[in-house]
Amino acid sequence: MDDLIAEFLTETGESLEVVDSELVKFEANPTERKTLDNIFRLVHTIKGTCGFLGLPRLEAVAHAGETLLGRFRDGKLEVTPVAVTLVLHSIDRIKVILAGLEATGNEPEGDDRDLIAQLEAMAEGGEVDLTAVQAVQVPDRPIGSDIDPAELNVPALGAIPPESTTPATGLNVGDIDPATGRALRPGEVSEADLEAAFAAADAPDWMNDEPEPVSEVAPEPAVAAKPAESAAAKAPEAMSGLGGPGLGGEETQGITTTQSIRVSVDVLEGLMTLVSEMVLTRNQLLQISRNREDSAFATPLQRLSTLTGELQDSVMKTRMQPIGAAWKKLPRLVRDLSYELGKKIDLVMEGEGTELDRQVLELIRDPLTHMVRNSADHGLESTEERVQLGKPANGTVKLSAFHEGGYIVIRISDNGRGLNTGRIREKIIEKGLASRTEVEGLNDQQIHRYIFAPGFSTAAKVTNLSGRGVGMDVVRTNIEQIGGQIDLTSVSGGGTTFTIKIPLTLAIVSALIVGAGGQKFAVPQTSVLELVRTGQNAEHRIEKINDALVLRLRNKLLPLVQLGPTLQLEAARDEDATFVMVIQVGERRYGLVVNDVLDTEEIVVKPLASILRDVDVFSGATILGDGSVVLILDPNALSERAGNMLEEKASEDAEDAVDTGDTATVAMLLFKAGGGAPKAVELAHITRLEHIEVEKIERMDGRAALQYRGKLMPVLGLNGMHDLMSEGIQPLLVFTGEGYAMALAVDEIVDVVEDRLSIELSPDRSGVRGTAVVAGRACEILDVDYYNVQGLAEHQRKPGAASSERAVA
Amino acid sequence: MSLRDYVTLRVGGQLFGVDAARVHDVFHPRGLTPVPQSRPEIAGVLNLRGRIVTAVCARRRLGLPPREEGAPEPLAIGLEVQGDSYGLVIDSVDEVLKLDDEKFHAAPGNLPPRWAEIIVGVYQLEKELLIVLDPHTLLDNAHLKAA
Numbered sequence: 015m016d017d018l019i020a021e022f023l024t025e026t027g028e029s030l031e032v033v034d035s036e037l038v039k040f041e042a043n044p045t046e047r048k049t050l051d052n053i054f055r056l057v058h059t060i061k062g063t064c065g066f067l068g069l070p071r072l073e074a075v076a077h078a079g080e081t082l083l084g085r086f087r088d089g090k091l092e093v094t095p096v097a098v099t100l101v102l103h104s105i106d107r108i109k110v111i112l113a114g115l116e117a118t119g120n121e122p123e124g125d126d127r128d129l130i131a132q133l134e135a136m137a138e139g140g141e142v143d144l145t146a147v148q149a150v151q152v153p154d155r156p157i158g159s160d161i162d163p164a165e166l167n168v169p170a171l172g173a174i175p176p177e178s179t180t181p182a183t184g185l186n187v188g189d190i191d192p193a194t195g196r197a198l199r200p201g202e203v204s205e206a207d208l209e210a211a212f213a214a215a216d217a218p219d220w221m222n223d224e225p226e227p228v229s230e231v232a233p234e235p236a237v238a239a240k241p242a243e244s245a246a247a248k249a250p251e252a253m254s255g256l257g258g259p260g261l262g263g264e265e266t267q268g269i270t271t272t273q274s275i276r277v278s279v280d281v282l283e284g285l286m287t288l289v290s291e292m293v294l295t296r297n298q299l300l301q302i303s304r305n306r307e308d309s310a311f312a313t314p315l316q317r318l319s320t321l322t323g324e325l326q327d328s329v330m331k332t333r334m335q336p337i338g339a340a341w342k343k344l345p346r347l348v349r350d351l352s353y354e355l356g357k358k359i360d361l362v363m364e365g366e367g368t369e370l371d372r373q374v375l376e377l378i379r380d381p382l383t384h385m386v387r388n389s390a391d392h393g394l395e396s397t398e399e400r401v402q403l404g405k406p407a408n409g410t411v412k413l414s415a416f417h418e419g420g421y422i423v424i425r426i427s428d429n430g431r432g433l434n435t436g437r438i439r440e441k442i443i444e445k446g447l448a449s450r451t452e453v454e455g456l457n458d459q460q461i462h463r464y465i466f467a468p469g470f471s472t473a474a475k476v477t478n479l480s481g482r483g484v485g486m487d488v489v490r491t492n493i494e495q496i497g498g499q500i501d502l503t504s505v506s507g508g509g510t511t512f513t514i515k516i517p518l519t520l521a522i523v524s525a526l527i528v529g530a531g532g533q534k535f536a537v538p539q540t541s542v543l544e545l546v547r548t549g550q551n552a553e554h555r556i557e558k559i560n561d562a563l564v565l566r567l568r569n570k571l572l573p574l575v576q577l578g579p580t581l582q583l584e585a586a587r588d589e590d591a592t593f594v595m596v597i598q599v600g601e602r603r604y605g606l607v608v609n610d611v612l613d614t615e616e617i618v619v620k621p622l623a624s625i626l627r628d629v630d631v632f633s634g635a636t637i638l639g640d641g642s643v644v645l646i647l648d649p650n651a652l653s654e655r656a657g658n659m660l661e662e663k664a665s666e667d668a669e670d671a672v673d674t675g676d677t678a679t680v681a682m683l684l685f686k687a688g689g690g691a692p693k694a695v696e697l698a699h700i701t702r703l704e705h706i707e708v709e710k711i712e713r714m715d716g717r718a719a720l721q722y723r724g725k726l727m728p729v730l731g732l733n734g735m736h737d738l739m740s741e742g743i744q745p746l747l748v749f750t751g752e753g754y755a756m757a758l759a760v761d762e763i764v765d766v767v768e769d770r771l772s773i774e775l776s777p778d779r780s781g782v783r784g785t786a787v788v789a790g791r792a793c794e795i796l797d798v799d800y801y802n803v804q805g806l807a808e809h810q811r812k813p814g815a816a817s818s819e820r821a822v823a
Numbered sequence: 824m825s826l827r828d829y830v831t832l833r834v835g836g837q838l839f840g841v842d843a844a845r846v847h848d849v850f851h852p853r854g855l856t857p858v859p860q861s862r863p864e865i866a867g868v869l870n871l872r873g874r875i876v877t878a879v880c881a882r883r884r885l886g887l888p889p890r891e892e893g894a895p896e897p898l899a900i901g902l903e904v905q906g907d908s909y910g911l912v913i914d915s916v917d918e919v920l921k922l923d924d925e926k927f928h929a930a931p932g933n934l935p936p937r938w939a940e941i942i943v944g945v946y947q948l949e950k951e952l953l954i955v956l957d958p959h960t961l962l963d964n965a966h967l968k969a970a
Contacts, residue, residue, distance in 0.1 A: 291873035291874070294873055295873060531859075533856070533857065533859075534856075581859035581860055582859060582860065583859055620875050622868075622877070623875075623877040623907035623908070623909060624904075624905055624907055624963075625862075625865065625877055625879065625907070625909070625962055625963075626858060626861055626865065626868075626877060629858060629859075629860050629861045631859075631860060632858070635856075635868055635875050636875075637870050637873065637875065641854070641870050642854060642856065642870065643854070643856045643868045643869055643870050643875055644856065645856065645858060645868070
């Protein structure tokens with residue numbers, strides 16, 4: 015693509031975002047002269063540039079829009095919502111044309127006469143028919159993003175004025191008017207008029223001759239230094255500052271002193287990599303120097319160390335962008351919503367200058383948009399309703415952001431009706447997300463959190479905007495994917511507040527360095543909930559159910575994954591499991607058994623080579639301070655190994671609900687049989703317990719039976735005949751059914767206990783109903799029916815015995 | 824007549840050549856971290872001057888028997904494929920040869936399939952044949968899977 019066009023696309027894309035929010039501001043306050051001047055100048059620049067580049071379609075639309083704006087500015091036309099909508103339509107159309115231009119390098123085919131006719135009609139004070147304008151689908155991405163993906167404004171590397179936009183293409187306002195030298199088109203203003211208009215407008219400060227004081231070359235963009243403003247009207251102003259280039263002065267502070275140059279992201283990424291490597295090298299050097307006390311290198315090395323640290327901080331900063339960049343589209347979104355829903359909505363933004371890594375920023379852009387849309391659509395009442403309730407007619411959606419520790423906290427709140435707890439409760443039951451008893455045991459907050467559950471939506475009707483039921487769970491997944499958390503509080507009639515907490519950067523993460531199978535691995539700390547020490551003398555012991563390992567932790571069963579054996583490490587065989595890392599991935603929770611926990615370290619994540627991409631248990635690799643390479647485990651992939659042990663989601667809340675539920679306690683017999691975990695069976699199923707001398711059990715052809723009360727009763731082992739004892743006293747559990755009896759041989763009868771029976775893990779073989787915690791131990795619950803059927807089969811194979819039994823009965 | 828530089832190396836006694844322009848480094852693969860659950864060809868990952876390099880064993884890749892006991896320490900040549908850094912672990916590096924394109928022959932048709940796709944062609948040297956390898960197919964995941 016032509017360089018000039020590429021440049022044009024990037025700049026115009028930025029200008030258009032500014033125009034969007036400026037227009038919304040202008041509509042709210044039509045007397046604000048500065049705003050109008052800004053818009054006018056921006057649109058004019060677009061028009062001028064595209065005429066210069068030979069883009070007739072774009073030029074015509076921009077021209078007609080500009081003319082209309084000119085009428086507003088002259089005060090000849092009143093600013094009405096319809097007029098603003100019309101201008102916004104033309105902005106949308108420009109965006110569509112730009113998108114086509116970006117894709118193909120040429121203006122897309124199309125006709126804009128519908129739009130231009132209406133713009134002209136309005137400019138001449140005629141009747142306007144908004145429906146005549148074909149609605150267009152504006153591409154979601156910012157224009158120009160493909161040309162030079164996400165260029166950054168890097169603060170203050172030199173005193174380059176922000177308006178470098180225009181001169182960069184070699185254009186100056188005034189001498190590029192394409193109208194020069196030909197007849198005016200309908201609705202066009204003459205160049206002289208334009209010049210006059212510009213002359214009338216206050217020149218922004220940057221046009222003044224006085225140079226910026228040197229002190230202005232601050233290493234922060236002005237907007238970051240700006241205190242958070244709470245007033246609704248001020249918000250868009252602060253935002254416009256973020257737009258960087260192309261903006262003229264505000265009365266209060268003059269020109270936004272964003273002194274910046276464009277640097278491609280690739281360069282920054284490269285710089286980041288270099289610095290990461292430098293940090294690693296420094297760590298190595300320091301380690302060597304520590305072992306040599308008298309080293310003459312100590313002092314310069316210390317200096318190098320400090321400088322490297324500072325350099326790392328500075329480079330990290332270049333990746334930081336104000337969160338306002340993700341909010342730019344929101345004023346327009348809320349304005350459109352406000353018209354569509356017939357609600358009056360104010361959007362308040364605070365802390366737009368709060369910075370975070372651009373990678374993270376890209377990832378939260380969509381979730382944030384979704385949530386603002388949700389708040390405006392579901393959260394706020396209609397204007398009439400609000401008036402009836404005695405609330406201010408204008409609903410407010412408020413966005414705020416601030417730093418807290420290594421995190422950025424974003425709040426999205428509305429002063430609407432709050433969540434309807436009763437309705438959510440009904441929905442939970444209706445959708446089968448939890449049973450009625452479970453739901454009744456939950457408090458309001460816990461109920462509210464169910465809106466994050468997959469497939470949950472309470473919207474009675476699906477609107478154009480929201481209510482399709484794929485909302486908050488997607489938001490939650492997106493946020494958790496980047497190691498963030500989301501929560502909400504809601505007051506009935508008072509509004510809802512969502513709080514999102516996300517790490518500032520993904521490039522450097524805190525990790526635990528663990529050992530297993532003689533090798534070291536890194537585990538991202540964000541997914542580790544706690545560390546539990548196990549082993550011989552520890553409080554927590556690992557128990558075995560068949561081949562699966564579980565840990566009893568505060569009366570819950572935690573499925574375990576052994577790291578060494580899972581990775582098939584040879585050395586893992588002789589190792590003792592000493593630590594269990596409790597890991598939470600989404601809804602799932604499991605324990606990762608490791609041999610050792612060695613260290614915590616800040617690691618620089620590097621992707622694995624493509625030849626290793628099919629190894630799903632590792633998400634990357636990193637170089638530690640000692641120069642060795644360790645692999646970074648992916649907790650998500652490992653959870654799938656634990657997954658088949660869990661019948662259902664093991665979310666904390668659900669488990670709590672089961673525990674606190676009023677399940678009646680039952681008497682259970684604990685016994686040992688067939689090896690493995692202890693077994694339990696409800697006492698009610700058992701008719702008798704017998705201790706029989708082994709000699710009395712008659713064995714025939716792989717089966718066993720006992721003459722019992724004048725009848726022949728089959729004796730079964732838990733897993734077959736080999737479970738029967740060969741000498742001594744054989745304990746038996748006797749079950750009787752209709753007209754028959756059956757005995758189950760066990761190794762030892764342990765105890766009879768009263769406990770709630772709640773099966774937490776699904777069974778892995780027949781004869782067992784599942785695993786539950788009984789009297790504080792993990793027990794397999796016997797499936798009595800399974801053995802009854804087996805016993806009955808024995809009877810039927812011996813018709814004589816069966817008939818005699820019947821005779822006795 | 825056009826000349827081209829080749830780095831010649833030995834794997835299991837056989838002489839191979841790789842376009843010298845593609846070879847970034849020659850180094851001893853030390854401090855290898857094995858990658859569990861990866862393909863057998865992967866020797867591990869290592870830190871080469873702050874870069875993470877994936878070491879691939881040429882013997883296993885070519886289906887040759889493993890290194891004999893007491894053999895000298897292996898070497899690795901550093902290659903870059905699709906932006907990733909690899910180290911191809913070989914027995915020894917011989918020298919850099921300037922070879923004339925005219926002496927270049929396409930690979931013979933009777934090679935085993937594991938070899939056929941990673942061989943660009945063959946040079947007839949005076950004493951023996953020099954087999955020219957294609958680093959891209961040698962280290963590409965898709966080709967590795969097919970092998």
